[in-house]
Amino acid sequence: MTYVKATSVLPEELVREIQKYIQGETIYIPKPDKSYKKWGTLSGERQRIDDRNYSIKQAYKSGTAMAQLAEEFFLSIETIKKIIYTK
Template identity: 80%
Template sequence: MTYIKATSVLPEELVKEIQKYIQGETIYIPKPGKTYKQWGTLSGERKRIDERNNSLKEAYRSGAPMGQLAKEYHLSIETIKKIIYTK
């Protein structure tokens, strides 16, 4: 995230209006909802985790015990439970 001086990108009237609410502080202005991407979608990590979780759930449904899955996937049993019981 980069910081941009408000007076260099916003009209003077808008800066004055914002100053009524906040002065000399850092303010985050989020992207519009349509341009927001979920965590990991660009890197492919979200897809990898979803595939891992689906594989884990399938193994559990096929009878693999939680302790074995925890060792195989290098996760705690509590994390295995969260994945298995999440829809």
């Protein structure tokens, strides 16, 4: 997070309005909800995990044992169960 001086980016009248509520303090202005991205979408990690989980579910449906899946994907059996039984 970077800090920006309000007077360098906001109109003077808006700065005066904000000063009615707060002066000389740091204030955080969040992004609009629609501009937030889910975890991992920019890096592609979310898609990788979704693909891995799909592979685990398909392998289980094909008869691969949970213990074998846990070993193959380096996950605990409990994690494999969560992946398999989650819609």
